[in-house]
Amino acid sequence: MSHRAPPVLLAAALLGACAPARDVEPWTPPPAPPVTVEVAAVSTRSGPLRLEEVLASADLHHPIVLAALADQEGAAGRLLAAEGAFDLGLRGAAQWDGRGFYDYHWASAVAEQRTTLWGASVFGGYQIGRGRFYPSDTKRATGAAGELVGGVRLPLLQGGAIDPFRAGIAQAEHDLDAVGAGAQAQRLEVSRRAAHAYWSCVAATRRLDVARALLRVAEARAEAVSEAVERGDVAAIERDENERQVAVRRAFVALAVRGVEQAALVLSLFVRDARGRPVRLDPAWLPADLPEPEAAPGDDELPLAIDRALARRPEPARLDALARRAEVERDLASNQGLPALDLTARVEQGLGDDTPFGERRLEVTGGLEFWFPVQRRAARGREAAARAQRDALERQAQLAREQIAVEVRDAASAMHAARARHTEARRAEALARRLEQAERDAFALGQSTLLLVNVREQATAESQVLVVDAAADYQRALADWRAALGQVEP
Secondary structure, three states: OHHHHHHHHHHHHHHHOOOOOOOOOOOOOOOOOOOOOOOEOOOOOOOOOOHHHHHHHHHHHOHHHHHHHHHHHHHHHHHHHHHHHHOOEEEEEEEEEOOOOOOEEEEEEEEEEEOOOOOOEEEEEEEEEEEOOOHHHHHHOOOOOOEEEEEEEEEOOOOOOOOHHHHHHHHHHHHHHHHHHHHHHHHHHHHHHHHHHHHHHHHHHHHHHHHHHHHHHHHHHHHHHHHHHHHOOOOHHHHHHHHHHHHHHHHHHHHHHHHHHHHHHHHHOOOEOOOOOEEOOOHHHOOOOOOOOOOOOOHHHHHHHHHHHHHHOHHHHHHHHHHHHHHHHHHHHHHHOOOEEEEEEEEEEEOOOOOOOOOOOEEEEEEEEEEOOOOOHHHHHHHHHHHHHHHHHHHHHHHHHHHHHHHHHHHHHHHHHHHHHHHHHHHHHHHHHHHHHHHHHHHHOOOOOHHHHHHHHHHHHHHHHHHHHHHHHHHHHHHHHHHHOOOOOO
């Protein structure tokens, strides 16, 4: 029996070389999230928390990014499964009958391979049949050494240019491209949101600083006002006015503290430790101030920026990949409407000289098979559906490109507006400080009231908040600009 194995193994090796192969590295998923939501404790830091750290942490550990990466691995797995249609197959059979005159035994082992060459499939193997066969089964009779068998099936029309198996691979490849582009879009959005959360938290801490400074002024003045009232230099109502301001400003501090806590909680969704847990942020980590707004892109720079954005943004690429997938479905449906005309050929080569015919036997047979769906409704319906889907995706891609152009222009407009507001807010702050000092000097000379001093102090604080908000809006607009251009990192 040992002389039978080499032909089978040789046929399997030769046919296996015709199958498409893809090396896929096994995916190691990130650590599974804990059953209960955990928050990492505050750790110590030697310096301020930088935006680059926040973006890097979000890109590595944010659940939306990890889910997008998992979707990519799933698409790669579906592609591998589609390529499995071209896996080498081994088929074996055996039959025997020892009940009477027809006493025989027969066995075969065949390797079958579907190929990507015009939809052809080939097979090769070995069979042996000994004994007395029924008249209808005499072709199974072989010599003592058995015989080699092989053949090919070639579709001439339907299944030639394209078939469901090759279409499945092409569609899975386009799906992988679409999912990859979708993952990149998720990274961009997470990066944009992380930058917004970072600058909102910085702005909240700066607003708290303004509120606390305003409160300290009123508290520091309380003793001096009380002494002036005792001496009769000012009316008692001035002491009540200062106490009212202390209470109001404490309320504003409490409101600002809540704003910082809320902003820090939002930011913690993007700052995560090595286990992927949100980090409980300490506001002391944040920078002491916001950067000054820089020059915004000019109108003459926007056309080039839009071209760069269209080339880099993943949304059009995702829709284009889905449109190509629909084109494959359309081509497949069109091909399935053709007649099925398949050419088949089979070769049998006897081994040894003791074949039933007394000599080494070689047989070659061929044939044609035909089938045609007369009404072709299934193929025509699938083709029409695929064409409509492709048209819809093209319209969506057109809208996505138009939306990208709008986002680029809108981000540039927002940067210009925030920079202009910041300039005017700085000017208003300087004027408010001058008016505040003048009102305070007038009050010291008895020519003003504490109410007017408080109004001037409040105006200065409002101007400072306007500066903070304008600077934060500029940084958020800058994050929108980078996201619109398809940049994850600053």
